[in-house]
Amino acid sequence: MAGTGRHAVHRTVVLVDVERFSAPGRTLRHQLGTRAGLYEVVGQALAAAGVPWDACHHEDRGDGLFVLVPPEYPKAPLVEVLPEALARAVRGHxxxxxxxxxxxxxxxxxxxxxxxxxxxxxxxxxxxxxxLVDAPPLKKALADSPGVLAMIVSRVVFDEVVRHCATLDPATFRPVQAAAKEFREPAWIALPDHPFPPDPAVLDRQSVDSATPDPASGGQAVPSASATGDAGVTGVSGSRAVTITGGVRGSGAGITIGAATGDHFTLGAPPPPPVPEQPHNPR
Known part of the structure; x- marks a missing residue:
């Protein structure tokens, strides 16, 4: 793009991928029709969000496409308006x-x-x-939904945009760990045309860094204890919860917290059992 040189510039990326594009029943004729429809519905959804197609950089990905939205267009309509408009356009297609x-x-x-x-x-x-768009929890969320669209947003988009939206309920999002290849990051999933029930409890967690996907809950995150580097750790919940807000350091097989209270958990492996005392040899 002219004027950017080799310097990085800020954009909002909208990435769309067709579920099971290469399914056995799709002939080449069907795939061509699907691709034509994809461009049409994405263009309609962007227009509904106030973003002209011609103002964006876009590239084809065969079974999907991505659009880079310039920074002069606000992000909020891209999560408040675009998803529902996209779902409507898909149903029309x-x-x-x-x-x-x-x-x-x-x-x-x-x-x-x-x-x-x-x-x-x-x-x-x-x-x-x-x-993010290839994350297994997102694929499962769409497979389990009766709707036509599943959306995932990065942590920065959720924290800086979704949490502050006036017309979107962030309690209908669900935190997950998005893991694919070498990538592993917290993210949030929503079903725009068939929302999850609002759950304000999911917003109490300041970060989903220590959340891991629970297969039994469809890829939704559940808290887990962890200790990595200088990161803070939240290990349990309830009236006797223990939270470490600073770094966890030291050596040895593990760290046991709360032993004096009777409620405790261990970070790392527990210490080995004591070696039994050998009987006295009179010689």
Missing amino acids: NATSPGVAGVRLRLAVHAVEVAFDEHGVTSSSLTAAFR
Whole structure:
């Protein structure tokens, strides 16, 4: 893009991927129709959010596409307006398309720094957006939903945008760990056209860094104890909870907390049992 040189610039990335694009029932004719419909519905949804298609950089990904929205367009409509508009447009497309040409979509929204060159665009944060849209919890959320759209937003988008939205209920999002290849980051999932029931408790957690996906809950996160580097650790909940707000350091097999109170848990392996005393040899 002209004027950016080799310097990274800020963009909001909207990444859309078609569920089961290469399913056996989709012939080439169906795939071409699906791709044409994808561009149409994404363009409609962006317009509803106040973002002109021509103002954005976009690239094709075969079974999906990504759009880089310039910073002069606010992020809030991209999570408040665009997802519902996209779901409506998809339902309209499906109503006039053969069954196998119908689509369901995964949507990722992330705030990124990217660098442009003569071949396109690149950055590690853009790669993270692709990992988000491929995250197993997002795929499962869409597979389990009767709707046509599942959305995942990065932690920065949730914390800086979703939490402060006036027309979007952040309690309908669910925290997950998005893990794909070398990528592992906290993120938040929503189902715009078939929302999760509001759960204000999910907003009490300041961060989902220590959350791990629970397969039994469809990829939703559950708290877990962890201790990595200087990060704080929250290990248990309830009236006798223990929270470490500073770094955990030291040596040995493990650290036991709360032993004096009778309520305790151990970070790391517990110490080995004492060696039994050997009988006295009279010689």
